[in-house]
Amino acid sequence: MTNESAAGTSLPEPEYTSIGSLRGPLMVVRDVQGVGFDEYVRITTDEGEQRHGVVVEVDRDLAVVQVLEGTAGLNPAATRAAFEGTPLRIPVGPRWLGRICDGRGTPVDGGPPVFGPATAPVNGRPINPVHREPPCEPVLTGIGVIDALTTLVRGQKLPIFSLPGLPHLELATQIAAQATAGSQPFCVVFAGMDLTHADAQFVRGALEERAAAGELTLLINTSDAPVLERIMTPRIALTIAENLAFVGGRHVLVILADMTSYAEALREVSAARGEIPARRAYPGYLYSDLASLYERCGRIRGRPGSVTVLPVLTMPGGDITHPVPDLTGYITEGQIVLSAQAAARGIYPPVDPLASLSRLMRDGAGPGRTEPEHRPLAAQLLASLSRARQVRDLADLIGADTLGETDRRYLTFEEEFDRTLIDQGPRENRTLQDILERCRDVALALPRSELTMLSDELLGIDCAATAQPGRRSS
Template structure:
């Protein structure tokens, strides 16, 4: 009753407008993260979240921004609860903006239950280890950096590389063999309208099948919306996974745009900046998103997260990829030199890693030879890189026959195994077949990571 009374009480003592922030005085009993409606004279109603409470002064972040607002003519009503969104299967097949408002011409999403977008902290005791593969149909991922159900595996890229193409291909093609329903939630942040059109077109088939939720935040949408988009996406995913028993893949692109939004709000709050102007709490902020994935004891479903982020100037020590690497379980790194050779996806396999691959690949999960084949290919690729560097120093003619075989091996791996069409779906059998074809170029004595049984059975 107290919260409903407060919802009818309007507060109009606006003391400051600062970027996307509104500072309101003469407020009592307001809680952190509380949701509010903002009535602006002569304008549409806006919405806000409580960011800070200091005595009788409350700072709100206005979701639609404060443009066109003045200190007078504004009335704020607090709801007495955090921002929540309806949850359930009603989101499937829908296309919405970053705040969850429809862009597809349909009615607003409704449901009998709602959940706070900030999520609920999960007791680690109830976490189950990630296991079983998510097959993406992309050879380099499935063979060498296998994505595991319940894992968080980011894609590190550079502006200008086809990371969005790779992310949408994963979202369009990914499947699991668990027998449960498989759903995809795609959260786009800071996208151009051309990119948004591409995402909608590429994922139309999965959306029409009722397996996809699209949340699209454009670059010209309010900054605060960008902070909400991944939280709404994960709230929807948690409901589909833990309440409805589905396996859910959440693709979030671009997390660098998200971090820029966090930095902008931090600057508006006049907080002391840390590395490169980002707030000191960026690590914990990213962790509150990434750690919302996984499997829960006693629940059937799972949430798997693939964040995509661009590294400014290709700097992997930049705060966003650096902190992401501490939280997540590996990374898929895209490389400009490989892209220049016309290879898609341009993954640098020697910089990429899936730390949970052994939990999702091998006997009983993918194929008995999978882990040994992956180890042998990565070892051979490292040897081939050394041989190529030696050839640059002394000339290819001075190399041994074995080194020449390794250089040819790398060429075939990049051209046949790693390179594939942007809408090409490969089965795991096809992928491992291509891997064995490439390994057949090396002398058998070099294949020290593969058992004689596997060599006799699979080597062409």
Template sequence: MSLIELEYTDVAELRGPLAVVRGVSGVGWDEFAVIRPASGGVRHGLVLEADRDLAVVQVLEGTAGMAPGGSRVTFTGSPLRVPVGPGWLGRVCGGRGQPLDGGPAVSGTLTAPVNGLALNPTRRMPPAEPVLTGVSAIDLLTTLVRGQKIALFSSAGLPHLELAAQIAAQAHAAGEPFSVVFAAMGLTHADAAAVRDTLETRSAAGELVLLLNLADDPVIERLLTPRIALTVAEHLAFSMGRHVLVVMADMTSYCEALREVSAVRGEIPARRAYPGYLYSDLACLYERCGRVRGLPGSLTLLPVLTMPAGDVTHPVPDLTGYITEGQIVLSPEIPGYPPIDPLASLSRLMRGGVGAGRTRPEHMDLAAQLLAALARARQAGELAELVGASALSLADRRYLDFAAAFTRELADQRGDETRSLEETFRRAWCVVSVLPRRELTMLGREALDAGYRPAGAGGEGQPSADGEEP
């Protein structure tokens, strides 16, 4: 950075959120800029392109009310940096980090560039140990693992934001230091208020960082929100030794903002008018999570996205699925709350975070048995629609009873209900005990002897101990 900051006044053009400055020298890509319009005030920007004596500056607050003549631009000589440290905990800020809770601006002794870097693969440790959310359908069947990146796929009209806020409010790391960074993008004022209410307790406890980018905020700010969130989270995890969960909702809003900026820049569009670098842009965000060899803490990432028209082949969910290590899928066909489709959901790293010493020894086998039984129940339900339930075999009817018990006792859960792991497993064993014991071929004898609840032994509507009909 030069000791003398030069101020440029030749703003040649304003185009959407972009300002073209002429006559510059020594300006580089991603450099931070300070803009002082003739109308007064201060705005901030980032250099998107620098070619010869031209610089294209992305104005974070937008260019509304600005005029080319009289605007002054100063380049700082370094990328955008934000303070990092414990000063963020318990704060509610806007998408650029500006306070929304009435407190002073966040400060710290250290700063870090917001773009950051993906973790070095040679320094990565395999994700291990669970992040428990208090949501039975997730903790049992698609367990989050510390250091994992797993996406929440949803469709318009489904309660994905409510579920994301519930996870952020309830998640913990079994007594170890834990924090949540919630980056909200493109929310309405009503949704933002609901998120703040849900997370109020965690925020008051100093365990939450909340960044809110609203739908009427400058669209360019939306591109900055997840980067600031990850920069703050990286310091909390890898320098302060905390286990951090970063929730980013809604990544579809982020990608639409990226598409809008790309169009303003005149870039050649790719699939569905998204820029051709959408995959690499998302990867630069998602790959900043994980566990680092030799450093304490972990960074777990939960991006939330809505699939337009429920289309899983849309570029945003399609590319996200390639980068992440699993997905939790919400479906309008699933009754109750949360409407998680267990057969469409998957946690590829679940095996590394569950089992003896972590959750329960029978965790993987019990989850596999429940999913196999749900698949069989779905087949039985489709058959019942064709021939009628009365024409089904006794075994098929029992599987339909199992599916009803699964929804009623295990999957359905209030939005303010936190279930312990012990309660989740108790409910799971009650549900699986609806089936005859002979059908539970994925569970070992020792696990069945300990957990199976036949009729007359504390179960409700379960078959007899030998698995035959009473």
């Protein structure tokens, strides 16, 4: 990390040695003058160790500093604090591409520190709604069920809701490895938070090829890292992405996994600061804090590039009303929901299409965006899947043998839906043309009379073929 201005290194600030109490990640500095909120602090121990902090509260001549590395081992009588006069800033620019760093942006790939022609504050600002350009054009992930039914759109924020134990990290990593924006310049910023070392090694290995191609920045915050690093990681990732998008003209996909870990870190720091807790002990400002991150994505009128955010979060106990998914749902434009039942049947990715939704899909799919038949196929498949679920419940109640021919075809449709469209390998990258062809195959498992949203031309069938479900005319 650095706190240099775009013009050069700032002048050294006077050091304060009047260190008061230490509590958790917080340090109180007395007798300060001219110190402001969110100011960056350099802390030097008696052994010459450098630590870093941010001012979180100022009361007359007292400043409360949040120490990013924690206060363990600090001796108040031999510690010095220098206030930089500006918020924490990091270098920005294309030199981040291809780099693997820890959660604070320090390289762990054996390369030199990242330098750039300019710096930017890590806290940033949400995009002004007046200058927002409506999201359009798809980001294709290579995941069949997502690209077909919950299309991700450039400039959108679309979270993945998961449960502990489901392969949400594997899915997020596969999306990071495969996602494209067509022929447009594209890159990925992946921020992993609270990862075990095994998970961190898996992510590095899975994304090694994309990093080597100079299309990826990887930030890894491990579980044994300081808790405050977890709070900084998504902010650093978004700061890097904003410059790559709005200055460098790239379409950037930012993946944040796992935002529940981020919120728990925020709760821990809030408790250390003695703040009054709100629902389930989370701070009352959790909504605005999440919004300050998610709303940094989008497109800016008159500027190239876009920032698309794909947050991943686990729902404790599978509770979608838990504060983190609940508040995330208010801020974002839909959700991709993973299902424990689908995972139990061996389906990967275990996405529940009926619980998932992309509110901006109408702007990113269809004529001029993907293919003219995309949206009609998606609407028909979702409507038919809903009917198939009802038939499945009825079959469990009265037995499949008592169902009519059409209802039995719906059971076949559901099986074909899972096997042909949803289920795919963790390294399988499907093209949009392949995905839409699979959608047609799945639809043709039903009688022609049930496909009321689709034309014969779209399905590529004639009257003779309708008598033979599951087969198209030559």
